[in-house]
Structure formats: C-alpha cells, structure tokens
Amino acid sequence: AQTVTQSQPEMSVQEAETVTLSCTYDTSESDYYLFWYKQPPSRQMILVIRQEAYKQQNATENRFSVNFQKAAKSFSLKISDSQLGDAAMYFCAYRSVQGAQKLVFGQGTRLTINP
Amino acid sequence: DARVTQTPRDKVTEMGQEVTMRCQPILGHNTVFWYRQTMMQGLELLAYFRNRAPLDDSGMPKDRFSAEMPDATLATLKIQPSEPRDSAVYFCASGLTTGLASNNEQFFGPGTRLTVL
DSSP states (O other): OOEOOOOEEEEEEEESOOOOOOOOOOOSSSSSSEEEEETTTTOOEEEEEEEEETOOOOOTTTTTEEEEEETTTTEEEEEEEOOOOGGGEEEEEEEESSSSOOEOOOOOOEEEOOO | OOOOOOOOSEEEEEETEEEEEEOOOTTTTEEEEEEEETTTTTEEEEEEEEEEEEEHHHHHHHHTEEEEETTTTEEEESSSOOOOOOOOEEEEEEOBTTTTOOOOOOEEEOEEEEEEE
C-alpha cells in the first residue's frame, strides 16, 4: 500500500518570502500522480498543483512549484512571494494511474504567513 | 460554475441517531468519492463509486455506515447508529474516469462537519 509522509506539522514564513513544504511517499508503482492540496479555514480542498510521475519536468503554477525527485520519492512544494492568503493547511497526496483511483493523503502541514 | 455540493454543511446530533449526508457530483462526472477527515487519522477514503457501482468501500465500517448512489446526481452516506467517534468532516469528491485510467482531477465539495454528542 502507498503511504505519504509530511514531516513538518507546522511551518511559518514572512510575507513575500519563499517557503518549501516537504513530502515523501512510498510506492512500488512506476507511474502515478502526485498532488498538493490547500485547505484554508473554510475547509474547502483546493488543488494547488499536480505532477505526473512519468514527466521529468517539475510542475509550476504561478508562484507554486514542485521539486519532484522520483528516485528519492520526494515531492516538495515551493511557494514564492508568500501572501497572507496562502495561510492554510497543505496536503500532499498520491494517486495511482490505474486501478484504485483514491487519493492517499499525508498528515498535512499548517502554513502561517507572518505580515 | 460547476461544483460539488454537499448537504448539510454542519450537523450536530446525539449518539444513536441516524445521520444522512448528501452529495451532488458535478454533472457528467462518473466517479464519486467519500473521504473522512479527523485530527487523528487525517484524510482517509471511506468509499468510492464509478458509474454508480461501488468499487471500494473497504475504508468504511460496515456495521454502521452505508453509501449509495440512487442516481447519477446523488450520492448518500448514512450512519446508523451514530457514535461520538464518528465526529469528523466528511468530504465528497467527484471526477471523470474513462477506460481503465484517469488523469483527471477530483473536485471536492465543501464537506459536512458532523458532531455526535
């Protein structure tokens, strides 16, 4: 079974600075998807960014980018120019390409933005 | 603006009562997921359906939980009888799966916060 680990329960960063959230995972599959979801206090789960394992190029979405290291099974999220609206819980998630379509989530990292 | 809707948004009930949570997936989506979020366990899958058929409900306590899709526009999650340990946020998500694989996003509803006293 696949597992996802986020080793940082909490992180904080100054507004406008850059922060990196860590995620590692365990799987025997060669093809899969990885995601970062944001959950603000409203509790809505919002997709931030996704990465297909077969792609070597790291995904980017505006201020958000990932560092995908397949051999190390590492998938970190970098937030540049942090904004107050980035404050939220961030969840790393894994999903198989075929078979079970469920998302396997890490425990989450609470990100605080200091003004 | 297509989105997943869930009702109720919040529910407070007493132990032993029946609870029914409803989800309306995005029109055209054929896969529906139920996730539960607690402080201790985090986010975990309870059940999921494809084309209204249950594919995996291994995460769901069978003695008190049941999940159904009466039609393509409605998914329900029922707890009977409810217990305090069922207190959690229950999310519904929907997506589109074609063939054996899917590279499509799962869209989450706003969740139902359940408190069992």
